[in-house]
Amino acid sequence: MYLDSAKKAEIFEKYGKSNTDTGSPESQIALFSYRISHLTEHLKSNHKDYSTERALKMLVGKRRRLLDYLAEKDINRYRAIIKELGIRK
Numbered sequence: 001m002y003l004d005s006a007k008k009a010e011i012f013e014k015y016g017k018s019n020t021d022t023g024s025p026e027s028q029i030a031l032f033s034y035r036i037s038h039l040t041e042h043l044k045s046n047h048k049d050y051s052t053e054r055a056l057k058m059l060v061g062k063r064r065r066l067l068d069y070l071a072e073k074d075i076n077r078y079r080a081i082i083k084e085l086g087i088r089k
Helices: 005-015 025-045 050-073 075-085
Strands: none
Touching: 005 025, 025 050, 025 075, 050 075
């Protein structure tokens, strides 16, 4: 499987407050970004996989809503996570 518990703990430890911090917006955005990049690579070779395409669009929407929430609550944390993940140019 592409995303095991060790990889999740690593993502949460890097972007969250600790490796068990699964609820902070930063850690969720980082996890969604990892999943989005994996699905994007999958769709490059399987362009007719429409169910995965729909799942990718839903994940992008979830990440967008979390980013909007974070920008509204704390703009500095929003800018930090955007810069760290390299989402915007």
